[in-house]
Amino acid sequence: MAYVVTENCIKCKYTDCVDVCPVDCFHEGPNFLVIDPGECIDCTLCVAECPANAIFAEDDVPVDQRQFIALNAELAKQWKVIVEKKAAPADADEWRDVKDKLRLLER
Numbered sequence: 001m002a003y004v005v006t007e008n009c010i011k012c013k014y015t016d017c018v019d020v021c022p023v024d025c026f027h028e029g030p031n032f033l034v035i036d037p038g039e040c041i042d043c044t045l046c047v048a049e050c051p052a053n054a055i056f057a058e059d060d061v062p063v064d065q066r067q068f069i070a071l072n073a074e075l076a077k078q079w080k081v082i083v084e085k086k087a088a089p090a091d092a093d094e095w096r097d098v099k100d101k102l103r104l105l106e107r
């Protein structure tokens with residue numbers, strides 16, 4: 001199993017999760033982060049750190065978010081590892097609880 005970043009992270013990207021991950025498995029895209037399922041050791045530390053509640057254990061990903069399991073695996077191969085927290089986008093708080101953000105994902 002692995003942990004999975006879901007839709008609520010899109011356009012928020014607070015990166016609080018990155019600082020606590022012991023194995024550097026977060027990868028960064030233009031407006032979203034993903035977890036490399038091959039690196040995640042299921043430590044659970046990142047879940048509580050995410051202000052957007054975007055991270056779930058693979059088995060607990062909500063039904064309408066299941067596509068993010070494959071998306072994390074796919075994009076982790078394409079995007080570079082991020083190892084340090086950085087400033088969130090200026091409008092991150094405005095996007096935090098907006099639904100249907102998958103169409104806004106930049107690759």
Ligand code: SF4
Nearest residue numbers: 009013014015017050
């Ligand atoms: S803390 Fe949550 S919103 Fe921020 S980058 Fe990590 S998963 Fe995305």
Ligand code: SF4
Nearest residue numbers: 021040041043044046
């Ligand atoms: S569960 Fe642990 S190892 Fe997996 S992404 Fe979160 S902090 Fe990293």
